[in-house]
Amino acid sequence: MTRVTGARERARTEIAESIKAEARRQLADAGAARLSLRAVARELGMVSSALYRYYPSRDDLLTALIIDAYDAVGSAAERAVAAAPAADPVVRWTAACHAVRRWALAHPHEYALIYGSPVPGYAAPEATTGPASRVARALIGVAEEAADSGLLAPAPFESADVLRDAEQLVRRLGMRLHPAAMARLTAAWAQLFGLVGFEVFGQFHDVVHAREEFFDRAAADLGRGIGLRSPAA
Amino acid sequence: MTRVTGARERARTEIAESIKAEARRQLADAGAARLSLRAVARELGMVSSALYRYYPSRDDLLTALIIDAYDAVGSAAERAVAAAPAADPVVRWTAACHAVRRWALAHPHEYALIYGSPVPGYAAPEATTGPASRVARALIGVAEEAADSGLLAPAPFESADVLRDAEQLVRRLGMRLHPAAMARLTAAWAQLFGLVGFEVFGQFHDVVHAREEFFDRAAADLGRGIGLRSPAA
DNA sequence: GTCTATAGCCAGATAGAC
DNA sequence: GTCTATCTGGCTATAGAC
Numbered sequence: 001m002t003r004v005t006g007a008r009e010r011a012r013t014e015i016a017e018s019i020k021a022e023a024r025r026q027l028a029d030a031g032a033a034r035l036s037l038r039a040v041a042r043e044l045g046m047v048s049s050a051l052y053r054y055y056p057s058r059d060d061l062l063t064a065l066i067i068d069a070y071d072a073v074g075s076a077a078e079r080a081v082a083a084a085p086a087a088d089p090v091v092r093w094t095a096a097c098h099a100v101r102r103w104a105l106a107h108p109h110e111y112a113l114i115y116g117s118p119v120p121g122y123a124a125p126e127a128t129t130g131p132a133s134r135v136a137r138a139l140i141g142v143a144e145e146a147a148d149s150g151l152l153a154p155a156p157f158e159s160a161d162v163l164r165d166a167e168q169l170v171r172r173l174g175m176r177l178h179p180a181a182m183a184r185l186t187a188a189w190a191q192l193f194g195l196v197g198f199e200v201f202g203q204f205h206d207v208v209h210a211r212e213e214f215f216d217r218a219a220a221d222l223g224r225g226i227g228l229r230s231p232a233a
Numbered sequence: 234m235t236r237v238t239g240a241r242e243r244a245r246t247e248i249a250e251s252i253k254a255e256a257r258r259q260l261a262d263a264g265a266a267r268l269s270l271r272a273v274a275r276e277l278g279m280v281s282s283a284l285y286r287y288y289p290s291r292d293d294l295l296t297a298l299i300i301d302a303y304d305a306v307g308s309a310a311e312r313a314v315a316a317a318p319a320a321d322p323v324v325r326w327t328a329a330c331h332a333v334r335r336w337a338l339a340h341p342h343e344y345a346l347i348y349g350s351p352v353p354g355y356a357a358p359e360a361t362t363g364p365a366s367r368v369a370r371a372l373i374g375v376a377e378e379a380a381d382s383g384l385l386a387p388a389p390f391e392s393a394d395v396l397r398d399a400e401q402l403v404r405r406l407g408m409r410l411h412p413a414a415m416a417r418l419t420a421a422w423a424q425l426f427g428l429v430g431f432e433v434f435g436q437f438h439d440v441v442h443a444r445e446e447f448f449d450r451a452a453a454d455l456g457r458g459i460g461l462r463s464p465a466a
Numbered sequence: 467g468t469c470t471a472t473a474g475c476c477a478g479a480t481a482g483a484c
Numbered sequence: 485g486t487c488t489a490t491c492t493g494g495c496t497a498t499a500g501a502c
Binding site: 159 | 262264266353362395397423426436437439447454455458
């Protein structure tokens with residue numbers, strides 16, 4: 001009995017996965033706002049009503065795609081940090097930034113789904129917030145390790161309100177970075193996605209050609225801007 | 234004859250403007266990807282085919298909206314710079330940043346149209362590039378004036394490729410900023426829109442509450458990061 | 467320049483047979 | 485769980501009368 005259920009569950013999961021895969025493909029043609037259950041079903045040789053057994057509505061399919069995308073870019077950042085040399089926080093930071101950029105350039109439509117314009121009429125449910133914070137967590141982790149090694153310059157004064165936000169945030173994420181450093185990091189986090197977004201969305205067209213070099217420099221500056229220091233040789 | 238033509242032209246322009254105004258209103262409900270000529274026509278009490286006399290296709294209407302949006306945010310930035318005290322480049326820079334942010338928060342859907350996810354199937358024509366550069370020009374102007382007053386710290390070394398891009402860009406815009414400074418400014422320009430975009434698109438939800446203060450601090454840091462200096466008291 | 471009418475599509479969602 | 489069929493809407497774009 002368990003085995004049969006198991007097989008069924010497996011088949012169900014596989015179909016659900018292939019639906020998401022096809023939907024991801026179609027994000028490129030239609031964008032999130034025009035993602036169509038019918039078109040996905042058509043392409044899979046299913047009939048549209050059959051899809052509703054897997055995703056009760058278009059928004060639920062969107063939510064699944066969003067969670068997957070956040071997880072993908074988050075895990076790319078985490079892996080980049082883990083693979084970078086432990087000794088140099090600036091290098092670790094830059095590695096995380098490059099991982100985000102690489103993932104975004106490789107998956108521009110999924111990037112648009114999570115960091116681009118909100119989809120009209122769609123409100124992201126709570127379930128997306130965890131995955132959405134993975135990149136930030138990876139960056140915070142780099143800063144925390146730097147602080148542990150004495151390689152994080154003390155952050156300058158911030159206003160009480162800004163500090164309160166930062167403190168709340170650190171607590172909610174279960175991390176331990178100093179609030180003033182967290183405030184600066186929050187700004188750098190947003191700025192990182194400014195660099196990535198402009199490249200992915202085409203604002204650098206005819207403006208920046210040496211993009212990898214440009215980004216590398218800007219990302220390192222961002223890291224140093226939040227106080228990360230390389231160890232003395 | 235001229236007068237009659239003039240009146241006709243005026244009526245035509247007025248109708249074209251009201252079409253754009255209604256389309257802007259509908260961007261909020263539908264987003265750029267689902268903007269519908271029919272819905273616009275309906276709301277104006279016209280029939281859809283009548284709209285084609287003013288905008289030969291949906292994309293042409295989109296282009297008109299995009300140009301207007303770039304012009305609006307660009308002129309907001311220009312006016313902010315003009316209104317800021319001439320003596321302090323950091324203050325002038327920050328004023329431009331706040332103007333961009335204010336415009337974006339007041340017109341989130343138009344912001345999404347120009348700085349958000351590309352509209353699938355739509356390619357912006359050349360005519361948009363001029364208006365699109367107005368914000369950047371305003372920021373560059375601040376840096377140039379700072380340099381004139383000796384209030385722009387020399388930019389550090391950049392790679393040859395990055396410098397070449399920056400030089401080309403300055404030339405194409407008909408400006409005169411030093412290429413190394415331009416390279417830094419390009420990064421700051423993208424980062425500014427990272428801050429603004431995250432706020433407008435909801436990434437700061439439950440993350441940053443003291444948003445104006447947070448932004449003010451980050452924008453000033455950005456300006457100082459590209460080398461702007463306040464005059465000695 | 468606006469109208470009616472039409473072609474030729476598309477969508478999300480549900481009912482009910484099998 | 486998949487199917488057919490259907491409801492109820494939507495769309496861009498064009499033809500041709502007025």
